[in-house]
Amino acid sequence: MPKRKKEKIGFVSTISVPSEGSVGLTGSWRIFKPVLNEERCNKCLFCWIYCPEGCITKDLKINFDYCKGCGICAEECPAKAITMVKEEADETG
């Protein structure tokens, strides 16, 4: 068999380990921002469970480093306590 390369590359596979934000701060993709009205909120935690990015904590803090502004939390909120507000130009960069 002809020698194609001197060194062997060995086993290489595509493994990724769970980690925070491996493609960077996806919050910069956001156009609309979820704003929580704490007076209307009944703490049902639908937003916490529906957020596809895990950006809402159980004590209802939103991580704007990674929130892409998809609006699922606002859509699912039964108390209509979350509204989507257009970002200011300086906030989105």
Next chain:
Amino acid sequence: MRLVDTGNHIAAHAVRLSHVEVVSAYPITPQTQVIEEISRFISEGEMDCEYIPVESEHSAMAAMIGSASMGVRSFSATSSHGLAYMHELLHWAAGIRLPMVMVNVNRAMGPGWNIWCDHQDTLAARDTGWIQLHCASHQEVLDTVIQAFRISEDPLVTLPVMVCYDAIVISHNYMQVEIPEQETVDKFLPPFRSMWKLDFKHPFTHGSVIYPDDYEEVRYSMFEALESARDVIKKAASEYESAVGGYHGGLIETYQMEDADVALVAMGSIASEGRVAVDELRRKGHKCGLVRVRSYRPFPMQELRDVLSDLRAVMIIDRAISFGMEGPLYSEVKAVLYGKSDAEVYNLVTGLGGRDVTFEMIVENTEAALKGKMEQMSTWPTVRMNEHHMVSRRGLEEFWKEGSAQ
């Protein structure tokens, strides 16, 4: 134990002897008996194995990727359209380097709907990264399935292996086979120790996004693993011979090649018929031999050069066609001989959809080639044009006649 049984049932015995723990499969003619027999083994307590009755071949391979990812020895069986249906997942299984074994009973692709043998299904799955071993006898099916687990699980390889044998000719005919004892097989095939497996305590994803910076290295690693597989396949065959008994060649098997100046090259059961053709050609005074390609991927490049380079003529018999080109085995054997040999290289494309391939036909065409009455290109020696085939033409003519009248 000596058994007279179908090739399909024999394959099931090999799975039983290999301590397979998950079988995930969908029945398709002519493979159904393989998984029927495995179900029977499981229901009668002869196998400690989980059988997953899935709703399609795509799901069969998906479930197998799941079980192999958990470090479990897994098996499936399919054929023809089933193999085509799971094609995407063939790439998946090889791409994340999962050891597993699947039997593919070689059956023609439809339409026209056909449950008989040719190699079109397997050869279409050529570039998925799977190792492909082609068997020519019932005993070889048993021995190769057991060897396939060792090849697949070898740390230098860690790739899925497809064991292929011909529909009806091997799958449904009854032949005598020596079934080895469990203890003997256990000495040859140790329990599966996975290179990696999914683990809740150390979570990671396999087969995730990979950028241009790293993709080529992953593919090169697969390429290298298939190169390494050449020696692993040969070693598995010879160690099986000493541990269990039974040898059917490494990457190739040769017959009467010692003094040959003409060779037939074939895969699968045609190679068994080819032996009869070789005997007949020798009776007629031709120094003919036969080379059977046992491992189609990795392709036996050096082995074929060693046995074919100095010959006068090589006749390659293809049981598949690459439309717009020629017989696929023909192309590859020519590629291997390029710049290394002055042999004349001929090609018969025959036996498609279960068309009978007789030794008389092989002898007649090989003699024609040796007399210079055949061109060095694909020849279809068994294609007929008769009254029966005119029916579809007449149908067309009537259609056009009626169409123009309106």
